[in-house]
Amino acid sequence: MRSTTTLPTAFLYTRIDSSLGELLLTSLGYELTGVYFTDQPHAPEIGFNWKDQPDAAIFIRTARQLDEYASGKRKKFDLATGFRGTPFQLQVWKEIATIPFGETRTYSDLAERVGSPHAVRAVGAATGANPLSIIVPCHRVVGKDGSLTGYAGGMGRKTALLDFETGKAHSLLNGASHHPSELAVDYSHSIRPSSSL
Numbered sequence: 001m002r003s004t005t006t007l008p009t010a011f012l013y014t015r016i017d018s019s020l021g022e023l024l025l026t027s028l029g030y031e032l033t034g035v036y037f038t039d040q041p042h043a044p045e046i047g048f049n050w051k052d053q054p055d056a057a058i059f060i061r062t063a064r065q066l067d068e069y070a071s072g073k074r075k076k077f078d079l080a081t082g083f084r085g086t087p088f089q090l091q092v093w094k095e096i097a098t099i100p101f102g103e104t105r106t107y108s109d110l111a112e113r114v115g116s117p118h119a120v121r122a123v124g125a126a127t128g129a130n131p132l133s134i135i136v137p138c139h140r141v142v143g144k145d146g147s148l149t150g151y152a153g154g155m156g157r158k159t160a161l162l163d164f165e166t167g168k169a170h171s172l173l174n175g176a177s178h179h180p181s182e183l184a185v186d187y188s189h190s191i192r193p194s195s196s197l
Contacts, residue, residue, distance in 0.1 A: 013046055014054040016063050019070055019172045020157050023133075026050075027058045031082030034131045035062065037153040042129065066134065070172035072164075075101035077135045085129065088114070092126035099140040102165045106144050128152055134161070 012027045015038065024043055026034035036043035046052075053059070061079060068074035083090055091114045099105050111123045130138040133153055139161040143149045151158035163169045 011047070011050040012053045012056050012059070013050050014052060014056070014059045016054075016059075016066075018066060020153070020160060023066075025059050025062055026131075027056060028082050030056075030058050031080050032058050032062055032132065032135070033082045033084060035066075035133045035135050036131070037133060037157065040133075040152045040154070042131075042152055062135075069134070070164075072170065079135065081132060081135070084131070085126075088116075088119075088122065089126040089129060092123055093130055093132075093136050096127065096130065096138050096141060097136045099137055101137075102167075104140045104142045104146070104162070106142055106146075107149075108144050110141065124150070137161075140165075 010029060012029075014025050016023050016025060020037070022038045024034065024036045024038050025032065026036075026044065034044065058080065065074055065077050065079065069077070083093060085093065092110060095110050095113045096105075107120050107123050107127065108117075110127070111117050111120045114123065116122070127138045127141050128150055130136050130152070133139075139151055139153075139158045141149075148155060148158055148162070160169070160172065164172050
């Protein structure tokens with residue numbers, strides 16, 4: 001994944017279907033700024049100054065790479081991104097982006113890697129605010145004991161993503177091991193990390 005720096009030109013968005021539910025893609029110019037499940041708590045509201053542009057090159061590339069990921073043909077994304085967040089959030093998101101496909105890291109691991117070993121809860125909050133679901137793989141962040149903890153897209157989706165990446169499901173497409181009804185979002189476990197961080 002590469003990050004570029006340019007001045008914003010226009011707020012763009014589109015919605016795409018995925019096997020895990022509808023996704024909202026956002027960008028400023030040609031930089032991808034968001035990949036959100038449309039039913040997650042932190043998905044932005046589309047403003048009057050936003051333009052629906054499904055044919056934007058960044059959205060076409062993102063949709064193609066997400067399809068390749070879901071079919072098992074891609075393990076790493078290569079997209080121009082434009083992260084917007086606090087310096088601490090940016091540090092955490094950059095660390096999350098380094099977690100390899102099929103592996104997990106704990107919130108404690110991330111806190112150590114960003115040089116703030118006692119800021120585990122702050123790392124959890126930054127992880128929950130990740131604007132680039134799947135692309136910056138916050139689903140790969142787990143509790144200290146390996147337990148699955150919060151995910152803005154819901155625990156069913158986190159489980160499906162990790163099962164897919166660890167080989168318990170062959171793809172996120174038709175062969176996924178989870179029935180769509182099992183992917184319903186349970187917000188009681190989302191966003192706020194549990195005490196098992």
